[in-house]
């Protein structure tokens with residue numbers, strides 16, 4: 094049985110207590126998208142500032158649980174300063190990590206048994222890997238990311 | 251009669267199981283109740299001994315199935331004080347029952363400029379069908395506001411009732427447990443020539459129900475919250491209203507005759523029950539109300555009031571201002587529903603920790619977003635009590651909440 098410590102890793106609680114890059118940006122020039130989690134009523138706003146192809150700033154506002162808030166906070170630190178292509182790569186890796194449960198919930202704990210490769214290079218974000226053991230929380234973890242993706246789609250369809 | 255809760259608990263097989271290595275503490279009956287053995291047995295007995303389609307075959311078991319399912323209609327009618335069992339229409343759930351009224355009665359009777367008056371306590375099931383009709387017909391959806399303590403603010407009721415054709419209100423809030431004065435609203439509606447629909451989803455399972463006392467014209471409720479199976483709901487309506495209403499869905503069962511150029515609808519209530527009905531579920535909900543009646547609804551309400559008082563008192567002792575419980579504090583005007591916010595801990599996180607201790611509560615907006623906005627929250631953790639809960643369940647909740655406060659510790 095997965096325990097609470099699988100879900101609430103220290104890095105996650107840190108980002109929840111001290112969220113990075115909270116706030117708003119002026120729209121325009123910034124892009125804005127709003128995301129909803131219909132299950133719990135959480136709402137998140139993601140502001141994205143682009144300079145050409147580079148994500149120069151991201152700000153998060155809205156309310157959510159520790160998982161959605163910390164995931165969005167970690168996302169900001171992972172994508173600020175990256176190009177749009179790089180940011181989308183990270184997004185894809187992250188969502189791949191979040192969909193591992195579809196291949197079998199507990200198998201990724203022992204990679205030698207032939208389970209799919211866990212995407213690496215996600216840094217702190219890998220702390221969120223435990224979320225896949227709590228399937229109803231996956232939507233929380235991906236809320237900020239999907240909203241970020243929507244904002245990007247305005248400028249780079 | 252007083253309720254022997256230990257004996258009641260033993261009637262519900264699921265309550266004997268464990269989760270995460272501890273006995274389950276089921277506090278989510280507001281979402282769906284557990285089912286007693288008697289209901290499971292009745293449904294199994296149908297499938298094992300008399301499974302046949304109803305109103306069709308002239309053979310023995312088909313007659314037994316028809317009788318058993320129609321007996322269930324009679325039990326439901328008796329349970330809510332209906333004088334005529336044909337006033338009970340079976341639907342899929344409360345949501346479909348309200349949609350039935352919106353489609354069949356609403357489409358035939360509401361035109362542009364008419365007003366449907368809702369309260370801010372409503373579940374989406376009693377909001378969205380009216381929004382849909384507003385879009386289609388140009389009717390207005392108007393709202394009864396709330397007082398600071400979460401009751402209906404009826405100071406301006408006369409003005410609110412202008413041009414109103416239907417007052418549609420819940421009898422118990424599924425978020426705060428608030429019990430609004432339904433009788434007063436029904437009388438006020440009738441005084442201006444309007445009708446009154448009551449959403450009894452959280453009322454009928456918990457309080458002795460008499461449609462004449464409620465004074466309403468329609469009552470919608472749902473089987474799975476009252477010890478019955480999923481897939482069955484009920485609409486009670488006054489006979490002359492149902493008789494005048496056109497059908498809802500079309501197909502078999504709901505017709506007297508079908509010709510190349512049209513059809514003649516069946517009588518009430520079958521007119522509103524197109525297709526093969528959920529026969530096992532009808533039999534199951536019949537067994538559920540027999541079970542509840544056997545225990546006595548007054549005794550169940552008394553038990554829930556005293557348990558709710560116990561919960562409000564002991565949780566306040568443990569947490570004081572750290573734990574906010576929404577809704578009225580006087581249990582004479584509330585059901586056993588406790589929507590909680592513990593400090594700044596998000597409802598999702600709170601219920602996750604509770605789950606580790608086997609405590610099942612609901613986290614989220616409870617399908618009542620207009621109310622949540624009024625309360626100024628996006629989500630709460632909701633514990634809801636029923637006949638099989640006891641003080642040990644409330645104590646387990648208190649303990650698990652303390653563990654959550656310790657875990658998040660800020």
Ligand SMILES: Cc1ncc(COP(=O)(O)O)c(C=O)c1O
Pocket residue numbers: 280281343344345346373375376420422423424449451452472473483617
């Ligand atoms: C007050 C209220 N109305 C309506 C409903 C809808 O019930 P159902 O989903 O069974 O149609 C619910 C339950 O979720 C409820 O609590």
